[in-house]
Amino acid sequence: MNKLLIIDGLNLVRRMHAAQPDETDLNSLYTRIDGACTKLLALHRPTHVAIVWDGPQLSWRKQLYPDYKKGRKPMPEALALGLPELKRLLAERRLQSIDAESEADDVIATLATKLVDQGGEAIIVSTDKGFSQLLHPRIQQWDHFNQAYLDIRALEQKLGVDRRQFIDFMALAGDSGNKIPGITGIGPKSAAELLKTFRSLANIYASLENLGAKQAQKLAAGKEMARLSYKLVQLQTQLPLNINLRSFRVPSA
Structure with missing residues (x-):
């Protein structure tokens, strides 16, 4: 392999x-x-x-x-x-x-x-x-x-979300290290709680009527910024690289 x-x-x-x-x-x-x-x-x-x-x-x-x-x-x-x-x-x-x-x-x-x-x-x-x-x-x-x-499990525990929710989490809470904006007024704790309840960014926006008025207003106002943040965070995995793996074989000792 x-x-x-x-x-x-x-x-x-x-x-x-x-x-x-x-x-x-x-x-x-x-x-x-x-x-x-x-x-x-x-x-x-x-x-x-x-x-x-x-x-x-x-x-x-x-x-x-x-x-x-x-x-x-x-x-x-x-x-x-x-x-x-x-x-x-x-x-x-x-x-x-x-x-x-x-x-x-x-x-x-x-x-x-x-x-x-x-x-x-x-x-x-x-x-x-x-x-x-x-x-x-x-x-x-x-x-x-x-x-x-x-340690992916430790990171899950630290953020309070499942690994499959990492991109949604950063779309909500942002990432200060890379200046990903996220949604104003939604911090890491709120993002984790929302994802624990609704599981995904799409579900959150489909359920705004089930949230408190203040939080729903923040999310509604920040919807475009959440979409932008999601794009910024998500890695592209299908670039046309045009390389041959053989060129990168480790030389024999």
Whole structure:
């Protein structure tokens, strides 16, 4: 069975770079990234590995909602200048990169979903909780920095909703980390209570007459923003990638 390790490139590299005392010391960064990849391969023993990088184009999410991810720090200049060399060094190790046009998220989601549809399994290396919507027995998420898989049951308990409700939850409550707006006046606790009762966003809007007037008014006023938030959160899983999995086979020792 094919087992694909999908590394969220900038998620890994930017966190490692931020931890360095000297951000211009790229040789040290290259060494640390190389060590991280060696550790990931030894631990997970994939048959294939792909490192997916964000691209320069404006993402469709940013076009749809200009405040999406507003306030994120730009990539440090030294790191931006060093990325081509890092990709070259990784390619020398036969660890191949995929450059997304804009955000890497949808490319990663498509890779994982298509592989699982073909009977394989995928491990996504990222700290981005947005990938939690993809998780099932053959798609897992690994946090390299905490050396642990994302505990989906713990996340369900924390949010107070079932994993199948994660997108609906964020459409209601928003996501401050990515500047997903959600509905004004509906926080995480209210969102969880609504979903516990009505199970889905669609059911909530079909049942406004069963809610208190104040809450129903908030939901009615925020309906378009909920729809927008749902689109922003939902990962695309059917992008035309035009890649051959054979190109990403892990080299024999």
